[in-house]
Each structure stands twice: as structure tokens, then as C-alpha cells.
Amino acid sequence: MKALPLSELPTGQWGRVVSLKARGMARCRLLDLGLVPDTPVQAVRRSPLGDPTAYRIRGALIALRREEAGQVLVTPL
Amino acid sequence: MPLATELRERFNIHPDPGAAVIALAGNPNTGKSTIFNALTGLKQHTGNWPGKTVLQTQGTFHFGGKKYILVDLPGTYSLLANSAEEIVTRDFLCFARPDATVVVTDATCLERNLNLALQVMEITSKVIVCVNFIDEARRKNIFIDVDCLARELGVPVVVTAARNGLGLTELKAGIDALARGQIVTSPRRLIYDPDIEEAVARLEEKIPGEIKEWINARWLALRIIDHDRSTLDNIRQYFKVPEWGVLRERYKYCPT
């Protein structure tokens, strides 16, 4: 299955982290939130304006802005 | 070099011989403040962080005839990404050097909480892990193998349901034993790739002795490699070491 940015994962759908495009502190932050390769992540809901989106990551709901989620590549499950 | 009491005073911890300082750290919403209130009976007092807008809360409790000053730190997922909350927590652990640190974790999503626990354990070895929300975990049929966790982490682990007051006496006893030096921990150390380990070893040697006395040299070497400007700036500020060779060298490489 082709990898896509997490920001494009449809609501309700699960994906698996393939890699992170972010570098430096931004990368650190994503890793600290639990987005390491092979982690399952679900797009749970989008806020009314479409940004941020709430994702389920390792048992917690975490809101990510579109530009942050766009730095994470996932394969849909 | 500033004295321990001077550094602590910058965090509004006033000198109190005989009292031990205990920090409560953890991810957001893991029950730190609930534990804080249960242990201190809400004898709390809020103070402004020096130069920061984030508040810290402190209170006291007694155990085994000893006085403890408990500090409720803001919730963070990490000590590396430099939000205001992370800076407060990191600086407190680094410069106020608590006599023990409780890492409060959520039993229902323990895995994600261990990142912070490991990061705290890189700064200080005097750590006790509190697995809170055990009532919720039981309801969700999540079983926590406490002995295995303690063995893997190399620090004591206590299980609590803070809202119901469960396990809090054991937590106090654990804090007490750790602060008195009756428990010696051996925190699990993360081993990095060989090239990083080699650079760490080289940098560690260059860190001046008086700083090593205060701050874990390995952790500091890792921050230098990270180009973690915020940590290094604050070390300069707290320790007044303007011409520290390693820092100077590192700033040459640091993109601003």
C-alpha cells in the first residue's frame, strides 16, 4: 500500500507510521508523542475548521496541526 | 559556583535544613495534582517561576519523622522539545536537583508514559515510578507486571489509584526510602549508536568538574550533541560559566 501523509488519512481510519520527514526539534516532538516507525495511529476527528485533527496514538488522543501531521508518512491499514 | 540552597531558592524552594525536596513529574493528566493534593492535604502555595510564566505548586508532608517539600511540575511528554512546561520541568530537575523524583504514569497507556520516565532517568537516578489509574486499568482488563517493570527500569515502582487514595502510603514510603538513600537505584541506561557513544565519551571528558558535580555529564554531553540550545543557555545562566570551552565549541556549530 502506498504511503501518504498522516494529514491525508481519512477520519476513522488507522494507519501505520512508516517514517518522519521532520528534522530537528519538530522530529523530536513527533517521536516524543509516540510516532515512531511501525506505530499504529488513527485519525479520530477533525475540528470544525479542519485543523487540528485528533489522532489516537498509543492509547492517548493527541491533537496535531496539519503541518505537523503532514510530516508523518503512514500506510493505511 | 552557586550553592545548592541558592539554586533551589531560584525555584522558590526556601532553605529548610532537614527537609527533602521531591518532584512530581509526568505526562499531562496522569494524576500528579491529585497525588500532590492527597499527600499535602492541599497546603499549597503557588509561586512564580523565575523569569517564566508557568507556575509551580509546592506543599509539604511528613513521613517517618521527616519533612518533605513536594513540588507539582507541569505535565510534559518529553524534556527535549522545549515547550515552556518542558523547560520548567527540565530546569527543576537539573538545577534544583530534587532529592527524589516521582514520575507519575497512567496505567491505561503505560507505554507512552515510559518515554518521559526514561528521559527523567537520564538526568537523575533518584527516580520512583508511580503507576497511577490502576483502577481504570483493572476495569479495562489491563494487567501491569510491577516487578518486571521495576526490574526493567532499575527503579522502584509503586501502583496507585490516587483518586481513591489507594497506594499512597506505599508511595510515601518509597519516596522516603529513596530520599534517605535506603534504596539505591540502577536506572536503565539507553545505549546509542557507536558513533554517538564515542562522541559522548569524548565530550564528557571536556565537561568541567564543577559542572559534573551538579549535572549528569552523560546527559549533558547528549544535549550538546543535540544542539539543545535552551539547555545550554540555561546552564550558562545558572552556573555563570561564560567561557566554557565545550559550549563555545558547540556554539560554533549551532545554526541560530
Ligand SMILES: Nc1nc2c(ncn2[C@@H]2O[C@H](COP(=O)(O)OP(=O)(O)OP(=O)(O)O)[C@@H](O)[C@H]2O)c(=O)[nH]1
Ligand atoms: N480513575 C482515576 N482517576 C484519577 C486518578 N488519579 C487522578 N484521576 C483523575 O484524573 C484527572 C486528572 O488528574 P490531575 O491530578 O489533574 O492530573 P495532572 O497530572 O495533574 O494533570 P496536568 O497538571 O494537566 O498534567 C482528574 O479528574 C482526577 O480526578 C486515578 O488513580 N484513577
Ligand SMILES: [Mg+2]
Ligand atoms: Mg496538574
